[in-house]
Each structure stands twice: as structure tokens, then as C-alpha cells.
Amino acid sequence: MFPSREEAHRLIEDAEKFNPGPWVEHSKAVASCAESIASNCVDLDAEKAYILGLLHDIGRKFGVKHLAHVYDGYTYMNESGYDEVARICMTHSFCVRKIDSYVGKFDVSDDIQKFIEDYLVKVKYDDYDRLIQLCDALGSAEGVVSVECRMADVKQRYGYYPQDKWDKHIELKEYFSEKIGRNIYEIFCEKDLLTEEGGTA
Numbered sequence: 001m002f003p004s005r006e007e008a009h010r011l012i013e014d015a016e017k018f019n020p021g022p023w024v025e026h027s028k029a030v031a032s033c034a035e036s037i038a039s040n041c042v043d044l045d046a047e048k049a050y051i052l053g054l055l056h057d058i059g060r061k062f063g064v065k066h067l068a069h070v071y072d073g074y075t076y077m078n079e080s081g082y083d084e085v086a087r088i089c090m091t092h093s094f095c096v097r098k099i100d101s102y103v104g105k106f107d108v109s110d111d112i113q114k115f116i117e118d119y120l121v122k123v124k125y126d127d128y129d130r131l132i133q134l135c136d137a138l139g140s141a142e143g144v145v146s147v148e149c150r151m152a153d154v155k156q157r158y159g160y161y162p163q164d165k166w167d168k169h170i171e172l173k174e175y176f177s178e179k180i181g182r183n184i185y186e187i188f189c190e191k192d193l194l195t196e197e198g199g200t201a
Helices: 005-018 023-038 046-055 058-062 068-079 083-091 110-122 127-136 147-158 163-180 184-190
Strands: none
Touching: 005 023, 005 046, 005 058, 023 046, 023 127, 023 184, 046 083, 046 127, 058 068, 058 083, 068 083, 068 110, 083 110, 083 127, 127 163, 147 163, 163 184
């Protein structure tokens, strides 16, 4: 289950009051990116894709955190009755399905880290998981950027970016390009979404 677009916007606006930051504009860019790609896929719901993209980082409502935002979002959305959003909160950071692919601090307890590890072993990714993973690597606070530009920005800010994760994001870009029958960047150019700024968040 997932909320309506109106409710999703209410949730993100409420979250921004608790923890303002570039993550909100990043989330909006991810939502627009996901909607644009999904609207060109016969088997994906563009409205659902938009909402999942908008709320993928909703765990950031609870403060400036790293890995913890994944679990916080998962818990918050499950408690709110939005299990499909909760799933995306958990999977969006792991296009490579292993916890040590996470770029950032491991600011969770051992028990929570074990919970995330176990979840990643059990979950079977679908195209909504893959889509938000890709769009998380396309959306910056300044708008939609190329995958390479976004990953280079993250690498510069954190000092590293796992090669297998880099390769997987490129693979996802090719996967959705093949799925829609053309380069996904063409869609963003048509909608005047694509920028060359690296961005933050």
C-alpha cells in the first residue's frame, strides 16, 4: 500500500519542518525522474513511481543521519500502513544487495544492522526497487543529472564509491533504456529536466 500523491506531499512537507535540507529537493527530483521513466513503461504505474520516489528518503525526517535513515524510513512507513513505501525506504540504497555497499556512516546499532542485512538477503527486487535505485543516482537537489555525474559527486563528498555499485547503476540505466526503447536521458531532455550540475543530497 502507498499514499495518494496529496498525502505523499503532506508527509514530505511535514518531514521538512523537522529536518530542512537539500534532501527534500533531491526527493522531488527522484520523484520526477521515476515518474518520467515509468510513464514510458507499459508495466509500471507512473503515479506509484512518483510517490515511491518522493518518499524514498522520508526517514531523514528524524535528523541528519546516514544508514539510520534507511531503517527510520522503513519503520515510519510501516507504522503508517504504507508497506510498499517502507520497502523502498529499505532497498533504495542497495542496488548491490549487501550492506557494505552503503556509502556513508553506519550509525545504527548492531541489532538494526543485522535486521537490514537479513532483509536484503530475503527481499526479491522488482522494477520499482530498481527504478528508485536508479533515480536515486539521477536526482540531485539541483535536478536530474547523469548517473556518472551524480556518482562522481557522491564519491567526491565521501571519498569513495564502490566500483560494483557504480557498475550496477550503469547497468540499471541501460536496463531501463532498453525497457523503454531509447536512452532515458532523451526523456529528461524533452522535459527540460536534465542539468549537468553534480548537486547534493
